[in-house]
Amino acid sequence: MRMPSLEGSDPEHSNLNSHIAEPAASGSGIFIECLPDVAPHSTKEKACSNRKLHVLIVEDNDSDVELALRSLRRDGFAPEYDVVKTAADFTSQVRNHSYEVVLADYSVPGWNGMESVQILRQEGLDIPVIVVSGALGDLRAVECIKQGAADYVLKDHLPRLPASVRRALREKKLRDELRRDQAELARSNRDLEQFAYAASHDLQEPLRMVATYAQLLEERYQGKLDENSDKYIHYVVDGALRMQTLVQDLLAFSRVGRMGHEPKAVDCKLAVQSAIANLQAVIQETGTRVIVQNLPTITADRPELVQLFQNLIGNAIKFRSTATPEVRVAVELQGANYAFSVTDNGIGIAPEHAELIFGIFKRLHTHTEYPGSGIGLAICKKIVEQNGGRIWVESQPGQGSTFRFTWPVKKEERRSYDHAHQSRG
Numbered sequence: 229m230r231m232p233s234l235e236g237s238d239p240e241h242s243n244l245n246s247h248i249a250e251p252a253a254s255g256s257g258i259f260i261e262c263l264p265d266v267a268p269h270s271t272k273e274k275a276c277s278n279r280k281l282h283v284l285i286v287e288d289n290d291s292d293v294e295l296a297l298r299s300l301r302r303d304g305f306a307p308e309y310d311v312v313k314t315a316a317d318f319t320s321q322v323r324n325h326s327y328e329v330v331l332a333d334y335s336v337p338g339w340n341g342m343e344s345v346q347i348l349r350q351e352g353l354d355i356p357v358i359v360v361s362g363a364l365g366d367l368r369a370v371e372c373i374k375q376g377a378a379d380y381v382l383k384d385h386l387p388r389l390p391a392s393v394r395r396a397l398r399e400k401k402l403r404d405e406l407r408r409d410q411a412e413l414a415r416s417n418r419d420l421e422q423f424a425y426a427a428s429h430d431l432q433e434p435l436r437m438v439a440t441y442a443q444l445l446e447e448r449y450q451g452k453l454d455e456n457s458d459k460y461i462h463y464v465v466d467g468a469l470r471m472q473t474l475v476q477d478l479l480a481f482s483r484v485g486r487m488g489h490e491p492k493a494v495d496c497k498l499a500v501q502s503a504i505a506n507l508q509a510v511i512q513e514t515g516t517r518v519i520v521q522n523l524p525t526i527t528a529d530r531p532e533l534v535q536l537f538q539n540l541i542g543n544a545i546k547f548r549s550t551a552t553p554e555v556r557v558a559v560e561l562q563g564a565n566y567a568f569s570v571t572d573n574g575i576g577i578a579p580e581h582a583e584l585i586f587g588i589f590k591r592l593h594t595h596t597e598y599p600g601s602g603i604g605l606a607i608c609k610k611i612v613e614q615n616g617g618r619i620w621v622e623s624q625p626g627q628g629s630t631f632r633f634t635w636p637v638k639k640e641e642r643r644s645y646d647h648a649h650q651s652r653g
């Protein structure tokens with residue numbers, strides 16, 4: 229299949245020149261042809277003559293193949309190429325060889341060259357496809373680009389082909405770099421999570437020893453040593469206990485998404501009921517009224533969903549004002565997402581702190597004002613984001629807060645939501 233390189237052929241005297249002179253069939257000015265080559269050739273590229281280029285050509289006309297190759301050679305490329313005429317051959321070639329670029333005629337008898345873009349997508353290959361064709365009209369040319377072709381070059385404007393190839397190669401290089409960076413970022417995030425998990429898990433045992441024996445010292449020797457010793461031992465106990473809480477919270481944060489539960493259909497009403505049951509003592513103690521709208525079924529890890537609602541409802545009660553606490557849990561459909569809200573009539577939050585409070589161990593109050601370590605909202609954020617949603621707060625000091633989070637809706641979930649709302653309405 230692989231064609232020999234035709235370095236020696238003399239373009240100027242080829243009888244194929246008559247083909248170049250033939251005008252394209254349509255008079256429509258395809259504007260893509262007029263696009264300037266946005267990044268001019270680098271001097272390095274120009275100086276580098278005979279840059280090898282692995283090309284797959286989708287073309288049934290040998291003369292057109294030769295013309296495209298000639299245009300590339302003229303501009304410093306040394307194409308190594310294969311020619312295919314059918315989708316089956318195309319698939320087999322891309323599976324077995326690595327190409328830098330595909331030059332595809334728009335319509336080859338039996339299949340549409342643009343399908344090469346779809347085949348590459350199915351095969352998971354990122355190879356730029358440049359459509360090289362007779363005039364097709366503006367609309368179809370734009371359609372090719374929309375469907376994923378890198379560029380569109382008319383056969384009677386072939387001198388533009390090398391610039392188009394260079395641009396496609398540059399863009400591909402950028403995409404590769406981006407993919408590498410993203411993979412590296414994902415890997416280092418995984419490492420960090422692993423580290424946080426291992427550290428918080430393994431720190432628990434030695435910390436338990438420190439806390440236990442410091443408490444033992446406090447019990448046994450309180451009042452038996454000098455006044456400073458009592459104070460110092462108390463500091464050690466207090467510090468160890470606080471560190472234990474922090475480590476446990478960090479472990480809880482690290483565990484989000486690591487428990488290996490398969491997400492499944494969860495009725496949010498039941499999840500909220502569980503959260504309320506877990507908060508029963510404080511709800512009764514404070515006389516809190518919790519109003520829950522009719523909630524849908526979503527795909528989630530159930531314990532995580534309970535924790536999400538529990539943290540938000542728990543905060544709504546913890547950060548209450550002097551008024552009797554009232555918490556409303558509601559939902560509405562927004563495009564492809566459910567938008568949940570948990571609204572309270574508590575102390576509120578200044579807008580400049582609206583982002584900060586979702587950070588790990590970030591809080592706006594001292595421990596004595598309000599207990600807690602500042603991990604609750606960080607856990608909420610992690611749960612929501614791992615499920616493809618977003619969480620934020622809308623609030624003003626003294627005017628209560630509304631925490632909102634989105635959750636992607638599956639098609640079948642949407643159908644039952646619509647059905648439930650239609651039958652109610």
Ligand code: ADP
Nearest residue numbers: 543544547576585591592600601602603604605
């Ligand atoms: P914690 O409750 O342990 O402080 P969170 O991460 O749950 O940790 O909350 C972080 C901070 O966000 C809280 O310390 C508080 O200042 C603020 N906050 C959270 N929820 C509310 C709320 N419903 N009303 C007012 N402030 C809130």
